Amino acid sequence: MPFNNELTIEKIDLITAVADPVLRNLQITQCYCELSTLFAQRIGPGANWCTFATWASKQAGETIRHEDLQRTLENLLKNEPEIEAALLLIATLAKQSGAQQTIDQLRQSTLSNVVAGAARHAADAVSRGNKKVFEEIGREFSRFITTCINDTSFDQSNIDKFCEQLHPGSPPDGQEYLQKGFSHYYQALFEDDLKKKVELNLLANLLIGFHEQNRLQPEIAEALSVPMPDVQQIKSNLLNKFFSSANVWARLRLFFQRVFSRPSLLDKTIESLLQRMQLHVRMILTDHLMTLTLPPDNCLHLGKDLSIPFPVDLKELSNPDLLTLLAQIDPTPNSILASGAVDWANLQERMHYIADLFRCYHESKELFDNAFIKEQVEAMKKGRLPEGRL
Secondary structure: OOOOOOOOHHHHHHHHOOOOHHHHHHHHHHHHHHHHHHHHHHHOOOOOHHHHHHHHHHHHHHHHOHHHHHHHHHHHHHOOHHHHHHHHHHHHHHHHOOOOOOHHHHHHHHHHHHHHHHHHHHHHHHHHHHHHHHHHHHHHHHHHHHHOOOOOOOOHHHHHHHHHOOOOOOOOOOOHHHHHHHHHHHHHHOOOOHHHHHHHHHHHHHHHHHHHHHHHHHHHHHHHOOOOOOHHHHHHHHHHHHOOOOOHHHHHHHHHHHHHOOOOHHHHHHHHHHHHHHHHHHHHHHHHHOEEEEOOOEEEEOOOOOOOOOOHHHOOOOOHHHHHHHHHHOOOOOOOOOOOOOOOOOHHHHHHHHHHHHHHOOOOHHHHOOOOOHHHHHHHHOOOOOOOOO
């Protein structure tokens, strides 16, 4: 029975064009989930690239909805004694200078103001990466399903026609890895030997993953970086907030002090706090971004080695193209030792982890679980933000 692909290129483009980054991410995640299921119905039960993309996109959503990230950053920074001491000193000095808020309000205002910028920075970079990959690779999966997946016998001219629309050359600008990946998916469609079929699908997943990670390199590096804050701007924002309700004499004293005097102890303390917080925020942000949750509630820390074995059909590999690719991206062949990535911004370390992740979880049926409940899907497809835990 022919597949009726409802996930048309036009629908992919409509999702890509959604302006709200939170809603767009939710629709992207759901679309990946539906592409994954549709693709598996024809090519086989093992995970495809869209299967993993579903959960990576859902994880990205936690960063894009940066209120949760901001709250996490604030809670963890409160447990750092040197940060807490600096916050208390700033609040006390502001109070002594005429600020009307309580000490606790001043402490929270200082912390929230600084952390909000880091959360927005990470959310923006992750959102752009999420959109960038979907509008390219999600679109090609839709096109492949429409043009190739209904073939009843191997047709070299058809897959060649599909690949002709992809740009030659290496990533990030060229799409030769996509050409190879979809060619192997097409070959797997007509492979009767189960082990050969599984290896072809893994090879295709890795080739597309390699292209994806090359394309995402700028956004990943940016998300993991914490830019040096604009000290003067943040300091000005804080002081304005502190003294917005102060009496006129306190505001005048502050104005003339800043115009005609050297930086006050309050100024210097704020500057010191910003320098201290940058390192802590970078560490917390890295830990947050190096986490991936796979169903059912399997939280993977990407800096730690994977712990589940390779499935039986993938313990010993024979596909020469697969072996050649793994020789390039996996420095510990046939082993999950040292699979954890110390630096997620390092493409080589990232691909080593992804190679083992795709291989270990290739036969995990839980990866095909629904990403959202029915009511949430209905809401997001109507252009509304769903209720409940996302």
